[in-house]
Amino acid sequence: MNMHSRLPAEPEATHTTPGLDPRLYRKLAWRIMPFLFLCFVLNWLDRVNIGFAHLQFKTDLHISDATFGIIVGVFSIGYLLFEIPSNLLLEKIGAKKTMTRIMILWGLVTIATAFAQTPAQFYVLRILLGAAEAGFFPGVILYLTYWFPASHRARITSRFIMAIAVCGIIGGPLSTTIMAHFAGLVGFTGWQWLFVVTGIPPVLAGLFAWYWLDDKPASAKWLSADEKHAIEQALAHERQQRKPSGHQRFVEALKDRKVWFITLAYCLTIMCTGNVTNIWAPSIIRDSGISNLGQLGLLSALPYVVGVGLMLWACRHSDLHQERRWHFALGGLAAALAMLVLPHFLFSPYSAIAVLTLMTSGYLVATAIFWTIPTYYLSDRAKAAGLALVNCCGQVSSLLTPIMIGAIKTSTGHISLALYIVAALVASGTLILLLGVPRYALRNVS
Template identity: 40%
Template sequence: MKLIARNTFDNEQDSVLYNRIAWRLLPFLFVLYIIAFLDRVNVGFAKLQMSADIGLSDMAFGFGAGVFFIGYCLCEIPSNMMLQRVGARFWITRIMVMWGILSVSMMFVQTPNQFYVLRFLLGMAEAGFYPGVVLYMTYWFPSYARSQAMAWFNLGIAMAGVLGSPLSGWIMQTFAGVHGLAGWQWLFLIEGTPAVLLGIVVFFYLDDRPGNVHWLSPEQNQRVVRQLAAQRQAQEHAGAGHNFRAAFVNKDLWRLIYVNFALLCGTYGVSFWLPQIVQGLGIKSLTHTGLIAAIPFAIASVVMLVVSRHSDRTRERRWHGTLCNLASAAGLAIAAFFHDQPVLSLAGLSLAMSGGLAGFCVLWALPGVLLTGTAAAAGIALIATIGNLGGYASPFMMGWVKQGSGHLEYGLYVLAVMTLIGAYAMFSVKPPQQDRATVSAEPASI
C-alpha cells in the first residue's frame, strides 16, 4: 500500500523513495497526534462528571477549556524556532514528556482555579508540537506531496474522535469509584500516561533530517536532500520569503492565519461540546455517547484522505481549500438549524468535521510554498499561534452562549459565519508560481 499516491510523482523512483519515508514517519506521527489531540479535548468528556465535583459552570468550563490555547499560543513561535535549532528528535521528546505529566496532573484538580492553571500550563507544554511536525514534514517531503502527508498526520484528530470518544466514555463509566477515584480522574491518568512513554520513544525513533539515515540507502539519502534543496531554491527564485521578517509581511500568510483560525474554531467548538450535543439529543449512557460522538470523526477520516489525494494529484490548493471551508460552514449551519432532529444534526456535524479536517490538510501544504528556511519555521508557527486562538475563542463562546441563552445551536451559527469568511480568505490566497523545469515534479500551479 502506498501512503502517497503513485500519480503524485512523475516517476516510479520518487514514488518508492517518498513512500518509504512516509511509512517510516507517518504512522508514528499519526499515533503521536492521536495522543496529543485526545489529551487536549478529553476534558469535554471529563466535564460530564467533574463539573459537579469541582463546581464548574458551563462558562467556567468554556474558559478553562479555551485557556489552554493562551499558553499554547504564547510559546508557539519560540518553540518552533528552537526545534529548527536543536532538532525535532530532542524537542518533540521534551514537548511530549512535559505535556503528559501535566495531563495526568489534571486528575488532582479540586477547584475551578486549579482547573484554569493546569489547562494553561498544559497549553504551554504542548506548544510547538503541531507546527513542529508541519515544519518537520518540509524536511522530508516535497511540497506537491505534503497534503497527503498532512492528511495521514491529521488523521490523528479523526481517530482520536473515533477511538477516544468511546474509550473516554468507557473509562469514566467503568472505573468510577475504583480505588476511591472518580471516573474523570481515571480518564486523565489513563489517557495522559502514553504521552510520557511515547515521548521517550521519540528520542530513539525519529531522525532530525534526511542525509545520513540508516533506513535509506546512500543514494536515496542524497536524492531527497538534493531534490528538496533544489525545490527551496526554486521557491525563493519564485518569490518565497526565507528570512524571519518575511513571515510577518506576507499577505497570503495572514489569509491562511484567518482560515486556520476559522477552521479551528469550528473543529474545537464541535470537539469540546460534542459530548454535550449528543447528550442533548437524549442519549444518557456515557458509552453510547462516546460511540455516537465518534461518527463525525469516522466520516471525516475518509473524506480528508480522499480530498488530500485529489489535491496533490491535481496540484491545486485554492479551490480544494475553499470548498472544504464552504462544506464546514454548511455543516455547522445544518447542525444548528436541525438541532432538535438527531439524525440531521449529526449529519451536519459530520459534514462540518469533514470539511474542517480536509481543509487543514490542504492549508498546511501551502506555508512551505510561500516561505522557506527560517521564514517557514516562523510562518508555520505564526499560523498555528494566531489560528489556535480559535481553540480559546470557540469553547468560551459556546459556553457563554449556552449559559446566557440556553441554546447551544446559536454558537454553531456564529462558527458557520466565521468559516464562511474563511472560505473567502482561502480563495484569495495566491502563492508564487514556481518554475516546473527547475525541480522534477514541481507543482505547476497552486
C-alpha cells in the first residue's frame, strides 16, 4: 500500500496553477540552487560545528554541559532580535546586498570564536553569530518564491533543505579531521582551527554573492525577455488562483489562529528535533562508546546519508499528490518515536546510530515539507514578515531546548530524561499542525 492510499489528499493544485516549462525550470534551478545550496551548507556548518568543538573545549576550558547548553542557546537571542528586520530589509534592498552582508559577517564572527576562552566570551560571540545569520534561511525561502511557482516549490525547497543533510554527511568527518590534524599548528588547538577553517569560506561566498545573485527575474541578464515573461505569468496566475481568504497583509495574518498553529508546530517539532539531531548527536555517539574522533565523525554522517534519500522521496511524493500535512506529520512523529526509544538503545554505538537515523530522517522530511505551508498560506505582501515571524518564534525553542538538555544532563549525569521531554514536545507540535490547520485551509498549497 503506498502512502497516497493511506493519506487524505489535498485538493489538486495542478489543474489551476500552470508550472514552468521543464527547460526553463531546469535553467532556473541550475543557476540559482547550487550556490544557495553551498551557502546553506556553510551556514549550517558554522551553526553546528560547536557540537564537535565542545568535545575538546569542554575539557580545555572546564565547561560543563549546562554551560554548553547556554552557549548553544544564546545564539537565538541575536537571531530573535534581527530576524524580522533582516527579512524586511531583503524585500526592500534585494537579495544581493542582504546575502552578501549576512555571509561576510557570520564568517568573521565564526573566525573570532576561535579566540574565546571563557563562557562569557562564548556567550557574546554566539549572540553576535545569531545576529549575523538572522534572516538567511527565511530570506532564501522568500527569495525562492520570486522565481518558482507553487507547483514546484516542495522539490526546490527540499533541494535547499538537503544542505542540512549534506552538512551532516560531511560536517562530522570534516570537523573531526580538522580537530585531529590541525591541533598544535602555530599554537592553536584543534577546536580553534575548526572555527577558523569553517569561518573563511562564508566570507568568500559573500563576496561572490554580489556577482552571482539577481534580486528578481526582471533583473537577470541570463534570462531572455520571453523567459522573464513566462516566469512572471506563472507567478501571477498563482496569485490570482489563491482563495479570497488568503492573507493580504501581515497584520491580518497575525489575527489568524492557523498562522500561530503553524508557528507553534515549527517551534515544537522542527526546532526541538533539530537541536538534538544537530547539536547533541556527537555527544550521544561519544557517550555510547566511541572515543576516537575519526570514527565518531564518520558514524555521525550515516543518519544523514539515509535521511537525505527519504527526504527527497517524500518531497517528490508530496508534490505529486499535493499533500503536505500528513507528509509533515509522518516525519515529525518518526522523530518523536526515535527520541522516545533512544535512551534504551544507548548501550552500543550501532544501535544508537540506527535510532539516530530514524530521528534524522523524520527531521529532514518534516523540515522540507513544513516550509511549503507558510509560503502558500501568506500572501506576497505578508510573506516576508510572516516567514521571518515563524522562524523567529522558532528561535525561542532553539534558545530554551539546549539549555534544558544541558541542565538535565549535568544534574542527572544522563540525557535520557531530556530526550523523553523533547519527544513529547515534538509529538505535540506535530498534532497541533494536523488538528489546528485542516486540509481545506491548504487548497492549492505550495
